Amino acid sequence: MLQDRLSELTAAHRALVYGEPYETSDGSTVITVTGGLFHPRPLGVFVVHGGEVKWEAAVDDTRIALLGILTGLIxxxxxxxxxxxxxxxxxLRITQRL
Structure with a gap:
């Protein structure tokens, strides 16, 4: 069922790329997601555990720091x-008194 849903999402969003499912030692399944047509970048992961699916977004700390530095420079x-x-x-004006 999960593979069918991923196939539907892949068909709908050609710019998204889903990694192979990876099972951790605690029984969770992790699926990576990247996006972008020309320069793929990590978007996050789907974590499937105990019948629940959670989305964990990837945060690019470098991009956030660069935005702060540029704001300060401007x-x-x-x-x-x-x-x-x-x-x-x-x-200040210097006047001469006679």
């Missing part, structure tokens, strides 16, 4: 541009 660039355009300190 904020720093805007702040630097704002300070050079109009510094936050007051205008």
């Amino acid at each position: 904020a720093a660039a805007f702040a630097t541009a704002a300070v050079f355009k109009r510094p936050p300190w007051p205008d």
Whole structure:
């Protein structure tokens, strides 16, 4: 039955690739899922245990960290541009008294 469902999903979503089912020592069955037409990347795994199916998504920590770094760099660039355009300190003028 599980193989039939996977065949239906594969026919519906050509960009998804399902790995061979792997059975762990505790009796769980793990099926990997990757996606992408040109650059496949891991999406997650299906875990079948005790008649229940759970989806565990793969998280790309590198992509999350890169997004945080780029956000910080862009904020720093805007702040630097704002300070050079109009510094936050007051205008100082030297006048000579006679």
